[in-house]
Amino acid sequence: MESSRLFFNPSASHGNMLFLGNGDSVFGGRSVMGMEETSKRRPFFSSPEELFDEEYYGEQFPEKKRRLTSEQVLLLEKSFEADNKLEPERKTQLAKKLGLQPRQVAVWFQNRRARWKNKQLEMDYDLLKSSYDSLLSKYESVAKENEKLKAEVVSLNEKLKAEDMSGKPVSDEKTAPVAVDMVQIPALPFNTKVEDRLSSGSGGSAVVDEDSRQLVVDSVDSYFAADNYADAGCHLARGDRIQSEEDDGSDDGRSYFSDVFVAEPQNHEDGETLNWWVWS
């Protein structure tokens, strides 16, 4: 950012002044005191009275941006928890209550939504990663079991052949040899790194547990747990379909993995439904 850009001026509506990013402030043609000096004397906008005290700001005003007080942040957080979107009326009320400019309140909500969204993405990632890890280990054990069964089939077929050759009947019924690939399980591209698969967006497919027809979630701390949603001010029960950002074009902060829970059974060529689900 250029050093001469304008910062938001909380008292501009009163004093018609500008202050600059390089520390050179402009206020009625004169320079003002340094930030360090100012911050020792008072917190940033400690009360609405101070904010609108023209004389006060004529003497000293914030040259650089200040952090909000813990009380201000607390109230903003509470308000955000109630609703992360800010209607004009609420903005004005909050600004008045906190002794801030409405613009500052709006900016705070904007930034807070951005932080929240980032957190959500992290949580979504963790959830999918743990789901993927769990499914991978399941797949590996099923593949192992499959190999064992195949070996068993081969050995039984050999035994059958040997008994046929010796002319000795094995049983009353004539038993046909079993094709080994009848117990073939679908090969899934599990050799790719989970990070790659998760970051591929809509390009990749993933698997969910057939029994529950939803993501396999072993983690207790899952973001999708109803409690966590409630904490975040949202109301999405586990297993609910998550609203896509594309659905209405708005970001209501529910999730960024749209349609993840819409599971479709994936039929094999021979019509047999496999124990895997692929989401669209």
Place this chain on the structure above:
DNA sequence: TTGTGTTTTATTGCCTCC
């Protein structure tokens, strides 16, 4: 104290909606 990484506040520019 200082260097460095992180968080917070604020701006800019673009996009969408009414």
Place this chain on the structure above:
DNA sequence: GGAGGCAATAAAACACAA
């Protein structure tokens, strides 16, 4: 076209190790 939202970004403020 104006209002409001978001992503990207800058820069101040803060935290913390060395």
